[in-house]
Amino acid sequence: MAKVTISLDSxxxxxxxxxxxxxxPQDAVEMIVRDFLARGHRTEARTGEAADVDRLSDRRSAPEEGR
Structure with a gap:
């Protein structure tokens, strides 16, 4: 894996x-970045991906039947 050097305020x-x-500091930043990415993946799994928005918005805008 490639390494990246980043300067941070002490x-x-x-x-x-x-x-x-x-x-x-390197271990701390790596842990926090990995946690941030994992949270993003968990959120996508719960709420769906951007492609799902188009599919769901069509269904929501259709008039309800049976009223």
Whole structure:
């Protein structure tokens, strides 16, 4: 896997380390990014993907039958 070097403010790096409970800033940032991505995938799984919006909006705009 390719590595990327990112510069962070030291206060931000320390706060991230404390929140993540790690000893190195790199581990802390990696954990937080992985968690962020996992949350995004879980949200997509619950709410559907962008392609589903078109399919569902057609059904919602159709008049209801039986009234």
């Amino acid at each position: 206060d931000l790096a320390i706060e991230v380390m404390l929140l993540a409970g790690t000893r190195t």
